[in-house]
Amino acid sequence: MATQDQSVVRLEDYQPPAYRIDAVGLDVHLHPAETRVTAKLAIHRAAATAPGTPLTLDGDGLQLERVEIAGQALPASDYAVTPSSLTLHEPPSTPFELVLETRLNPQANTALMGLYRSSGTYCTQCEAEGFRRITYFLDRPDVLSVYTTRIEADAAEAPVLLGNGNLVESGKIEGTGRHFAVWHDPHPKPAYLFALVAGNLASIKDRFVTASGRAVELGIYVEPGKESMCDWAMDSLKRSMTWDEQVFGLEYDLEVFNIVAVSDFNMGAMENKGLNIFNDKFVLADPETATDQDYAHVEAVIAHEYFHNWTGNRITCRDWFQLCLKEGLTVFRDQEFSSDMRSRPVKRIADVRLLKSHQFPEDAGPLAHPVRPRAYREINNFYTATVYEKGAEVVRMLKTLLGDADFRAGMDLYVSRHDGDAATIEQFLACFAEVSGMDLSQFALWYDLAGTPRIDAVPAHDPATGTLSLTLTQTLGPTPNQPDKPAMLIPVRIGFIGANGEELEVRPRGADQVRSDVLLLSQRSQTFTFEGLPSRPVLSLLRGFSAPVTLNASQSPADLLFQLRHDSDPFNRWQSAQDLATRELMRLYAALRSGDAVTADTALVAAIGEVLTNEALDQAFRAQVLNLPGEADLAREIGKDVEPDHILAARRLLRAAIGSAHARQFADLAETLGRKPFSPSAADAGERALKGLCLGYLAVSEQNDRAAIVTRHAREADNMTDRLAALTVLVHERLDGADDALAAFEARHAGHALAMDKWFTVQATSPHAATLTQVDTLTRHAAFDWSNPNRVRALIGAFSTGNQSQFTRADGAGFVFLADVVERLDQRNPQLAARLVSAFRSWQALERGRASLAEAALSRIAASAILSRDTRDIVERCLA
């Protein structure tokens, strides 16, 4: 009989906790190398637990100094302790107070989990399992406790002391140079939401009055000198607070809301109750150093973390398998927020681009997993595009199925019923089923099945009867551990376009198969019949990308061009351009790969020109259309035996054809667009995006003075978006002036780490054979720092995920380089190393030579004698 892997955690094994911890009193004496933490835990036995049942608390690398119950040191025979657990053999059967003292070394904590230091500031990261690096605890999301935290530190070293909840006391400790603050959070929460910060920080303050009239003090804390870069974040926070009241009726619930920006952070940000801690990249913004994309990201991440206050904090997850309960829902909420703040269609296009470029490949490779996974070895490896982005799509589909009013009613019920709970996906769905009367059991498969469903659409029009029948067939291929899959419920939004481009009002027969303009595909194959269509309409399928599927509709190029011109759904207008471009790029790729002479299709080149100059379309939208499918998108489309150099060449060929055909328009637009003083508004950002694309096309055109034009743009730019766009074009197209522009950028931004990250990324993503050597050289640049995740991601993450042709070089040197980096970083920061190694996830789709070189690099990592659980998990799944 096969033995089960003990280190695997399984959803089916979930058991409620045997003990509860009602209250936690922490006393943290901060010291760089010898921090002392005293935890007083008020524990009680759960009703279902037999008296005397042992209690095992989680720990991770802890050093225990003291253990007491009811003021008495516990005899050593009463407990067993290791760095990773503390077991009380026979705990009191009535409620008791357990006192634990642990000793920590924050400055030696390079994993950035638990309590660590970032540029001298003490900070914490506890999700998913970091609290156990601070004290022994029931470190699981279904144990909710009320926390009181006393923080004591050297007043000169750490003048600012922040904790969760409200400040209740603070003062000096006479004669010691130390001071303290006591924070109390009245809302019971799981340990992963605990946080503290102590350091020499500057702040900006503001105030928000909630809909019911309660005043909230808002603070954003940063390194001194960076306060002026926090205004956009504060503005975003206030807009988020207002939006959540207006759209979901959700108000903030403490007297204080603080945000702290730190420079060393493993991910984007963390929603700790009342004390969000951020990667400074998602807080700091000014026109000189942040791009429009950065502004949009700051706005979205500030909103996302704030929205977690309800979807995540007030209602948390029962176990980590339910992660999408908070993440998918909160991503959906932040996407909706950004749509309301900006252009809804453009936001939707950007989100779908991200989904297709990150989540689809994940779902198509060895790391595929359901939105709600059923097993994990390392939970940190499941903060994925599938849990987040596909999880958000599932919530979006729920809204599409129910309609706005029932969706909102379901959310209201979820919040009122589960406030204070650690909930499950089943409980979430039950609220929506209850308010709508819908049976959501088939819909629930979206949480359980990995892989991207494919829909084949076959229309048949009969002019004699004026009938159109549309057969939709769904296929969901096998993924790891899921060979055979049932049919899913897929909402397919649809429209019909008449011969003059007008929208036709047509509904199918059979009201149970349709909700408004949404077809409910619930069987493997289903035919929908539409009447009153004497002439053949052009079909617009999957409007707004109503489900995360790949659609195979085999439209004719003429129909796609017609859609590009006339579809009233802006998403599908964009999609039809992408489809046309994808087909053309696939054709060019195939020809180039077989060594045939080939030129770009002039009809497509002309259609792109039409969009470029169509003043009726907003500029951000035009920019999205001009932005051709990326190399990774094409690799996904090709599916297997992928040869990245020819993908690059095909893209370049088409871009050059477009650039040359419309060189004059590109040059003119580049001159006229984006001339006003900088504002981060969506409209101005769209204008700058279009301008950047114009420069890119100009650079690959036959225009003689193209290098001079782009160089001038780089030199004259008065904001980071324009400067970086021009620099990227110069470097990636290797135009004259590229080196000087790089040097000028470096000189200008030398002191600013986040701006220098862009300088690293531009070079790392340049699609040329010399790039790998340059990336290696840049690891020795003064501004590069192996211990800073942003720096590592800007250079090495950008190279391995943003430079397909060079990472997958035919000689395998890109793979070897990444394997070296992963081995170097693994012991220092396992989460960062595991993220980086995920760049291998599509290796099996590569042509044989490259695939075997990638496999060899992965196997070499797997063979390392010492490897973190994080990295080993990814590597072994990639190789399985």
Ligand code: B3K
């Ligand atoms: N909840 C955090 C992510 C924590 C990641 C832990 N490895 C940020 C967010 O999704 O809002």
Ligand code: ZN
């Ligand atoms: Zn989140």
